Amino acid sequence: MGSVVDVTEGMFFPDEKNVMVVRDLSKYFPVRRGLSDVILRRPARFVRAVDHIDLDIPEGKILSLVGESGCGKTTTGMTLIRLYDPTSGSIFFEPKEETLDKLKREVGNLDIYNGYIDIAKLPAKYVKFLRTDMQIIFQDPYSSLNPTYRIYDILEEPLKVHGIGESEDERRDMVLKALEEVKLVPAEDIAARFPHMLSGGQRQRVAIARALLLNPKFIVADEPIAMIDVSLRAEILLSLMELRDKHKITILFITHDLTIANNISDYIAVMYLGKIVEIGTPDEIVNNPLHPYTKALIKAIPIPDPSMRNKLKDIWIKGEVPSAVNIPSGCRFHPRCMDYEFHPEIQERCRNEEPKLIEVEKGHYAACWLY
């Protein structure tokens, strides 16, 4: 069983203990075929939203997944917590002890690798047992709360569903405490309201409180500040960092904004068109980007210096994001890559062979034929 143990030990962060180890994970969405496609026997086509990715998620840390919209980062987040069923690959996850006990009891032939289970292979009907361990905070707080429920009911529901709390009173205390924890006070007053009576920031904190109530060890935060007033963003970010520091919760922070990722995360993974192209610490990613795509992202960050305002920034990328249905051959970034232009010697390779993530510098991985 030696090789299996190796897998769960991870390959990107040797100094960390990983709460989740993702190997060769894919999520394809079938493109609906018309009648003519069926008759003409055209092959089924897929949106390859997540395409054979490897990733380690270190325990008690914030890992940011950065990429432009449509690159598959949200799909990755949802697949990791089994809101989507993966097409192929493995997600090794170390559940809480009581969850593992429950799973052992319920699932007939559960393979346990050193305390980890492969949740990608877990049958759909057992997935609900994972909900106490992994939660998600959505991007849009305006539609992530049931408009017909009061805040109290929204927060009490997860407790009821999972049989947490002995009595109504106990659950009530837990709900009010959770509201206070995300600084929604007076909690009694907030609990009696409907979602439409709260501001976006308040709603997002309700969503955080709901995720926290189940006491998860892993939270996917899917662009949680994208739709919130700029003035309130810092607060949400601070409460996420507090979750990490106080509750030792692991967070996968999904964002398109490299500066925010730089500020709050311990590690950053950069994603392009369903593939992870670079992994490293924020410091290395920002100051020493290796992959041409990361370089382009960093060059695109506006510099708050008035003297620059008349200068056109040189853009280190060309064209548009290709469709995830027709992914370019070889390195999927090569049609947009500027380094490709300047390095004719590797061009053939870029066009035909897909690069793998390799450790270019210590703890800094990139998937590019330049290295």
Place this chain on the structure above:
Amino acid sequence: MYVLGWRGVIREFFRYKSGVVGFALLMFLVGLAIFAPLLAPEPIFYNWYVPTYWSQQTLPKAAPPEWINSFSDKKFAVRQVLDPINSYESPSAYNFTFIYNYQYDIPTYDIYFEIDSSIANNSKMLMLVDLIRPDGNKIVRLIDLKIDQPFVRISLRSLEESIRKIFGFGLAYESEETRKNITERGLLKVLNPMNVIFSSTGEGIVFGKTKPLKGRYQFNVVIFKINPSNKVNQIKMIVTGSVYGLLGTDALGRDLFGGVVWGSRIALIIGLGVAILSTLIGVVYGTISAYVGGWVDEALQRIQEFVISIPVLPILLIMAYVLSPTVWNLIFLLVIFSWPGPVKTIRSMALQIREQLYVLSAKAIGLSTWRVITRYILPQILPYTFALVAFSVPGAILTEAGVSFLLGSQGTLEVTWGRILNDAEKYSAVLTGMWWWVIPPGLMIALAGLAFVLVGNALDRVLNPRLIR
């Protein structure tokens, strides 16, 4: 989607004119249905298809409504129940005098005598009626009849001997040729004897072509006791008139107002019952189809499309004929064919709601599919189902009317608007100008449909998320 409270929905609803009008019409129909027993006695409902019941009601047949007298310059005789103005008892006989003051242009349909008496076993009394017209002419022994039961109701028109006498009186004024013509061709059967009694003398009296003879008609009734212990307790003369009630009567003398009023009950029960049941089924079906998705969705949609494309009426007719055609069976059959109606709409709404983040977050919390459907999706759809119910009522009422109309006596056992129309058609009411037999039930069907369409339109505007402004 924003949330209106119940009060908000009601307030919004009445801001639309169609809502107010529809609600008023609906209340009118519901009022008719609820207060039917007060508006028309219950036996009308139970005995609608019992001819003996209606022959006891002494109503004129094929009579237009009473209020027609306000619009027509020819006045119709109205119903009158007369007591004798004079009664005299001798040891051998009773003498009663009835005075009927006739001031109309169209005579009564019939005249009844009701006699309540005590008769010794195997004995009988003899009744004779003489008529003295205002012009002094007499018809002697207009009625000559034996009474052998304690209670008798005598219809003048059903006594052949009397009719012969009446025409005999009238024919005396006709030309030789006409008399021959009438007797040879047996036309007497189709002529109205009442015209003869209530018209002035002259040529054409048997056709009622002479002027109406207005004034006091005296009916002298003599009842011979024969057995001295026989007694007459009460005697009444009923002039049926030639108009009746609010909506007149049909060819069998049934009070159409009663039929229309009680018909509203059946129409509403069938309409609402079918609409509510089929919408409920359709909503649950559409929601499950949308939420579960995949091949389940495919299969459910194909089944729905199959059922909705079945031509309903012919199959309904056959099935209603084979099953015993009660109202409940009809509801059952209509539901079987009408549940697919709202499915597509509901499915598309549920598909939209399914993609809402709060449904995904419910999944993330670990809610079961059933709980997500019942707690997250159905409550969002529920308000709109009220509009759907309102929209599908007219269809159900129309189909019921259609089935009842086509099946007639093979259809429902209860009186419905459709069956009244079926009867009207059977007695060619339209061809004989009996508009009061056709228009009221037809209008009620249209009104019921209109009421629910108006209410549905207003509800749709208030509750359909895509139309909310």
